[in-house]
Structure formats: C-alpha cells, structure tokens
Amino acid sequence: MTEEVLVSVKGMQMMTDDQDEVEIVTHGKYLKKGNKHYITYEEVVEGMDGKIQNLIKLDEHGMEVTKKGLTNVHMIFEKDKKNMTCYSTPFGNLMVGISATNIDVNTTEENIDIEVRYILDLNYEHMADCTINLNIKSKNNQEFHLS
Numbered sequence: 001m002t003e004e005v006l007v008s009v010k011g012m013q014m015m016t017d018d019q020d021e022v023e024i025v026t027h028g029k030y031l032k033k034g035n036k037h038y039i040t041y042e043e044v045v046e047g048m049d050g051k052i053q054n055l056i057k058l059d060e061h062g063m064e065v066t067k068k069g070l071t072n073v074h075m076i077f078e079k080d081k082k083n084m085t086c087y088s089t090p091f092g093n094l095m096v097g098i099s100a101t102n103i104d105v106n107t108t109e110e111n112i113d114i115e116v117r118y119i120l121d122l123n124y125e126h127m128a129d130c131t132i133n134l135n136i137k138s139k140n141n142q143e144f145h146l147s
Contacts, residue, residue, distance in 0.1 A: 001030050001032065001109065001110060001111075001112070001136075001138045002030070002138045002139045002140055003029055003030055003031065003139075004027065004028075004029065004030075004139035005027070005028050005029065005030045005039065005136050005137060005138060005139060006025065006026075006027060006028070006135075006136070006137045006139065007024075007025070007026055007027070007028040007039060007041045007134070007135075007136055008023070008024075008025045008133075008134065008135040008136075008137075009022075009023065009024050009025075009132065009133070009134050010022070010023045010132070010133040010134075011023075011130065011131070011132045011133075012130060012131045012132075013120065013127075013128035013129075013130045014128055014129045014130070015127065015128045020128075024043060026041050026042065026043070027041065028040055028041030028136070029041070030136060030138075035059050035060060036057055036058065036059045037056075037057070037058040037059070037107075037112065037136075038055065038056070038057055038058075039054075039055070039056040039058070039112075039134075039136055040053070040054065040055050040056075041054050042054070043067075045070055048070060048090065050069055050070040051069050051070065052067050052068070052069040052070050052071055053067070053068045053069050054066070054067055055068075056134070058105065058112070058114065061078060062076065062077050062078040062079065062100065062103055063076075063077045063103065063114065063116060064076050064077070065077070070089075070090060071087065071088060071089050071090070072087075072088040073085055073086070073087040073088065073096070075087075075096070075098055076098065077098060077100040077103060077116050077118060078100055078103075079100050079101070079102065079103050080099075080100070080101070081099070081100070082097055082098070082099040083097070083098050083099075084096070084097050084098075085098070094122055094123060095122070095123050095124065096120070096121065096122060097119075097120070097121030097122075097124070098118050098119075098120065098121075099118055099119040099121075100116055100117070100118045101117045101118060101119065102115070102116070102117040103115075103116050103117075104116075109138075110137065110138040110140070111135070111136070111137050111138065112134070112135070112136040113133075113134070113135055114132075114133070114134040114135075114136075115131065115132070115133050115134075116131070116132045117129075117130070117131050118130050118131075118132075
C-alpha cells in the first residue's frame with residue numbers, strides 16, 4: 001500500500017421509520033506500523049466553516065475513529081462490546097454508545113475493505129442500527145481517481 005490513498009466512507013443508519021445514507025470519497029494518507037493500520041483524511045461539511053481531521057486506527061481487535069475540528073469524538077468499535085464517548089458538535093454535546101455486532105476486514109497489497117455493523121445509542125437511548133463501509137485504495141491502483 002502506498003502512503004497516498006483514496007478513502008471511501010459509506011455510512012448507513014436504519015432507524016425505525018427512516019434510512020439515512022452518507023458517502024464521502026477523498027484523498028488520504030496511509031501508514032502501517034507493526035500490526036496497526038493508520039489512515040488519515042480531511043472532511044469538509046457542506047454549509048459550515050471549518051474541517052474535520054479524521055484518524056482511523058485498525059488492528060485485529062477492532063477500529064478506532066478520532067475526529068478533531070468542527071466535531072470532536074473518539075469512537076471505539078470492538079465486536080460484542082459497548083463503548084461510550086462524548087460527541088462534541090457545533091450544536092452541542094451528545095453521549096454516544098457504540099455496540100459493534102460485526103467487523104469484517106479484508107486486506108490486500110493495494111486495498112483495505114472494512115465493514116462494521118453496530119448499534120448506535122444517543123443519550124442512552126437506541127437511535128439506529130448502522131453500517132459503515134470503508135475502502136482504502138492505494139494511489140498507484142489503476143482505479144485511483146475522484147469523480
């Protein structure tokens with residue numbers, strides 16, 4: 001995997017009577033240190049000033065996502081374990097519970113695919129069943145481009 005990568009993040013929340021899907025595709029940086037994969041990328045939020053710096057740490061135990069900037073949070077995804085965190089947004093703070101039910105990781109020389117299924121609680125109440133799909137693709141991969 002090269003240092004320069006293309007990062008694709010797709011998130012889906014299935015609520016009782018609604019479904020919300022978000023997708024971003026952007027350039028990022030990749031580093032492997034020991035058994036851990038590190039992916040960093042910037043996120044811009046439409047209609048808001050400021051950016052969000054994202055750091056994803058991935059290993060055999062699970063995944064961590066740290067966001068700093070416009071929003072601030074450190075989320076931990078571990079299978080069959082509930083992790084609580086404070087999610088700081090421009091609109092206020094939320095207590096977030098994350099219970100990962102499944103984490104699938106497939107890695108090759110040029111690609112990392114991650115699928116995490118989890119239950120999301122907000123302020124101690126069930127909010128949604130969620131899926132996040134990440135694809136990290138090496139820059140020298142033939143399919144590397146932003147459309």
